Amino acid sequence: MYFGPPPQQLPSEVFATVPDHMRTGPGGKRAGFLEGPSFDRAGNLLCVDVQAGRVYRISPRGDWEIVVEYDGIPNGLKLHRDGRVFVADRKNGLMVLDPVTGKIETLLSGPAAGQRFKGLNDLHFAANGDLYFTDQGRTGLQDPTGCVYRLSAAGSLDCIIANAPSPNGLVLNKRETALYLAVTRANAIWRIELDDPARRAGLFTQLFAAGPDGIALDDDGNVVVAHPTIGAVWLFSRIGEPLFYIKSAAKEMTTNVAFGGPDNKTLYITESRSGSILAVRLPVGGKRMYSHS
Numbered sequence: 001m002y003f004g005p006p007p008q009q010l011p012s013e014v015f016a017t018v019p020d021h022m023r024t025g026p027g028g029k030r031a032g033f034l035e036g037p038s039f040d041r042a043g044n045l046l047c048v049d050v051q052a053g054r055v056y057r058i059s060p061r062g063d064w065e066i067v068v069e070y071d072g073i074p075n076g077l078k079l080h081r082d083g084r085v086f087v088a089d090r091k092n093g094l095m096v097l098d099p100v101t102g103k104i105e106t107l108l109s110g111p112a113a114g115q116r117f118k119g120l121n122d123l124h125f126a127a128n129g130d131l132y133f134t135d136q137g138r139t140g141l142q143d144p145t146g147c148v149y150r151l152s153a154a155g156s157l158d159c160i161i162a163n164a165p166s167p168n169g170l171v172l173n174k175r176e177t178a179l180y181l182a183v184t185r186a187n188a189i190w191r192i193e194l195d196d197p198a199r200r201a202g203l204f205t206q207l208f209a210a211g212p213d214g215i216a217l218d219d220d221g222n223v224v225v226a227h228p229t230i231g232a233v234w235l236f237s238r239i240g241e242p243l244f245y246i247k248s249a250a251k252e253m254t255t256n257v258a259f260g261g262p263d264n265k266t267l268y269i270t271e272s273r274s275g276s277i278l279a280v281r282l283p284v285g286g287k288r289m290y291s292h293s
Helices: none
Strands: 008-011 013-017 034-039 045-049 054-058 064-069 074-079 085-089 093-097 104-108 120-125 131-135 146-151 157-164 167-172 178-183 188-193 201-206 215-217 223-227 232-236 242-247 254-260 266-271 276-281
Touching: 034 074, 034 254, 034 266, 034 276, 045 074, 045 254, 054 074, 074 131, 085 104, 085 131, 093 120, 120 167, 131 167, 146 167, 146 178, 157 178, 157 188, 167 215, 167 223, 178 215, 201 223, 215 254, 223 254, 223 266, 232 254
Parallel strands: 008 242, 074 120
Antiparallel strands: 013 276, 034 045, 045 054, 054 064, 074 085, 085 093, 085 120, 093 104, 120 131, 131 146, 146 157, 167 178, 178 188, 188 201, 215 223, 223 232, 232 242, 254 266, 266 276
């Protein structure tokens, strides 16, 4: 239990909202459940629409376009250094999108031949091009078999951990010796020691109410955590102290986060009840992403 000073509260503001003419997806599906925000080199924000099977591109002015609309359930998105977009899709597995042509195809549908993933959720690139991603499916405290995989830049697949009750967002620490993992159904952030042969996992911080979703890292090594259903985002220090508490300017489903803006000090938040992107200025910028290295 934490007994230190309370975190500083920061207000957010609405940066952009899904336009009305995009509110209906294929087959009359409701559109606007946003996830997986990530910036390209031109300053555009890409994100997915879980329910509509879309990838959006939002300009720095807040203009929206649909990059692709397909038969899938995209949940997480990150950009490769070469411009390709990698998508964690619950239905299809690990997918790769050409953001110029809109062509999307499955790279991996399962951990081995004849097997399928439970349902991918989120992903993160290391500085060397290795890709970490979570296989969440419908795991939870009743079935703690969620996995974290690492797909090396050379193409080999390695299971990092296989006993997480609903693994969700993930990010490496600054030295890339440990992995922070949002474990939604345990209401916790785990820290997995990658430089330990046993890959021991410990509790970084415990949340109340609903569990964490997307996470990110700032350039000081602090951990940003989206906390859906309470409509907030936390920023924790490297030792787990709550430094900032950011309240949603829209509704309560704050699903994921990404740093952007000209100086990389604006935190953008997907709020999925209203189909909005929120923004808040922070004193420290985000850790440089692999896509921008």
